[in-house]
Amino acid sequence: MQIKEIENNIFELKSSNKVNIRLFLDKKLLDALESTVFQQLLNIAELPGVISPVCAMPDTHSGYGFPIGGVAAFDAEEGVISAGGVGFDIACGVRTLLTPLSLRDILPIQEDLADELFQRVPAGVGSKGDIKLSFKEVDKMLVGGARWAIEQGFGEEIDLQFIEDDGVAKEANPDFVSKKAKERQKYEMGTLGAGNHYLEVQVVEEIFDLEKAKIFGLSLNQIVVSIHCGSRGLGHQVATEYMQEMVKYTQKRKLSLPDKNLAYAPIKSELGRRYFSAMQAAINCALANRQIITHLVRSAFNKFFKGIFLALLYDVSHNTCRKEVYEVKGKLKELYVHRKGATRSFGPRNKFIPFKYQKAGQPVLIGGSMGTFSYILAGGDNSDKLSFGSTCHGAGRVMSRNQAKKTYSGKNLISKLNKAGIVVRGHSYKGLAEEAPSAYKDVSRVVEVTHNLGLSTKVARLRPLIVIKG
DNA sequence: ATGTGC
Numbered sequence A: 001m002q003i004k005e006i007e008n009n010i011f012e013l014k015s016s017n018k019v020n021i022r023l024f025l026d027k028k029l030l031d032a033l034e035s036t037v038f039q040q041l042l043n044i045a046e047l048p049g050v051i052s053p054v055c056a057m058p059d060t061h062s063g064y065g066f067p068i069g070g071v072a073a074f075d076a077e078e079g080v081i082s083a084g085g086v087g088f089d090i091a092c093g094v095r096t097l098l099t100p101l102s103l104r105d106i107l108p109i110q111e112d113l114a115d116e117l118f119q120r121v122p123a124g125v126g127s128k129g130d131i132k133l134s135f136k137e138v139d140k141m142l143v144g145g146a147r148w149a150i151e152q153g154f155g156e157e158i159d160l161q162f163i164e165d166d167g168v169a170k171e172a173n174p175d176f177v178s179k180k181a182k183e184r185q186k187y188e189m190g191t192l193g194a195g196n197h198y199l200e201v202q203v204v205e206e207i208f209d210l211e212k213a214k215i216f217g218l219s220l221n222q223i224v225v226s227i228h229c230g231s232r233g234l235g236h237q238v239a240t241e242y243m244q245e246m247v248k249y250t251q252k253r254k255l256s257l258p259d260k261n262l263a264y265a266p267i268k269s270e271l272g273r274r275y276f277s278a279m280q281a282a283i284n285c286a287l288a289n290r291q292i293i294t295h296l297v298r299s300a301f302n303k304f305f306k307g308i309f310l311a312l313l314y315d316v317s318h319n320t321c322r323k324e325v326y327e328v329k330g331k332l333k334e335l336y337v338h339r340k341g342a343t344r345s346f347g348p349r350n351k352f353i354p355f356k357y358q359k360a361g362q363p364v365l366i367g368g369s370m371g372t373f374s375y376i377l378a379g380g381d382n383s384d385k386l387s388f389g390s391t392c393h394g395a396g397r398v399m400s401r402n403q404a405k406k407t408y409s410g411k412n413l414i415s416k417l418n419k420a421g422i423v424v425r426g427h428s429y430k431g432l433a434e435e436a437p438s439a440y441k442d443v444s445r446v447v448e449v450t451h452n453l454g455l456s457t458k459v460a461r462l463r464p465l466i467v468i469k470g
Numbered sequence B: 001a002t003g004t005g006c
Helices: A027-031 A035-045 A103-120 A135-151 A157-162 A179-185 A210-216 A232-252 A270-304 A401-407 A410-419 A429-434 A443-453
Strands: A003-007 A010-013 A021-024 A050-061 A068-075 A093-102 A198-207 A222-229 A311-317 A319-328 A331-340 A363-366 A374-379 A423-425 A456-469
Touching (some): A021 A035, A027 A443, A035 A068, A068 A319, A093 A103, A093 A270, A093 A363, A103 A198, A103 A222, A103 A423, A103 A456, A135 A179, A135 A270, A157 A311, A179 A232, A210 A456, A222 A270, A222 A456, A232 A270, A270 A319, A311 A363, A410 A423
Parallel strands (some): A021 A050, A423 A456
Antiparallel strands (some): A003 A010, A010 A021, A050 A068, A068 A331, A093 A311, A198 A222, A198 A456, A319 A331, A363 A374
């Protein structure tokens, strides 16, 4: 394996063709990587229509076919799309809400607020909410996204301005989402799920960039709320079915396939089109889901603080494939950008970000591991040139779920976090153990790399006060 | 991530 540092924090992996493979990380993060990550990146570089460079963010680790923290762009005409390149939890993402409260408002009611949130926001494996949808309503949700949720009474019109794509993925087609996928989602709207998904009440503990913080509406000691979840059962079902179909597609045509999990279809093919539209529908499911949870959070806060409004800072996904335009060899080209465990990170003056954030760049919401820091970053000036407008998404695992389960105890973790002033409410001790902070990389180190490279810049650091887990 | 398994 030939790998060399071509610039500070940029490592290039030698591939057999003309496609560059670039890993954005430091020496310590590089040394911690399993070799499967390199093989997975090499495999992507062999796919038809891939546009150089294939990128890995500093929180990268091996995944299903594609590594987590992987970014790969494909030519709209000659390229391919891969369900494994988006991942199982389509449009998993983070949404952060601003409150007008400060630390001293929360501390006296910390336990009660935790109970209230835990009671109102369903979480855990197979969690169901109070909302029940018919197939017809599921279809409307899959087309309308967050807008649909707001029309149902979950939130305010103004929220839409602060969601990627204005809250609606425009090319969604529910006809390409199976009945089984829809069935799974009938009772799951407004639920958090499990795994690394969470709802946190956090305090702004440090501000790195005063000007951008002001534009984002952030101040020291302010309370914010972050919601990390995705498209639940529906997204998982869509991903599973299309991965299987893409395996069949590639096998039937005897297309070169270095890794079965990397199955793909040409973007222009019938299957490629179908997957793209179904994936867009799943994005809408995730956006609607986070919108409903927002409403539940707002009502919980209003029980303690009558009449306050929790404004939306931003909502951004980190498992998607999007159609975006980039300069390739001096020409503007439409590309399909896979981001799997990578966040869109559009910098200042990008026309696709809200007017309010034009000067700062889009908010980039980075969840740390449970009980550790989270970061609010701003889209950087260099993401456009280096990483197809992308940056990291979180800490990234260093230990498998299974290993973490064996190594840590959920009960011990809770008491440890309590001692650090963090109130935890979870549905499963096993689930908590899987998310032990030591099973993850140091999020601060990950963020530092993106800051140094100008993929995204540090605006604020958040410390959790309340953690709600599945 | 996931009605936590093919």
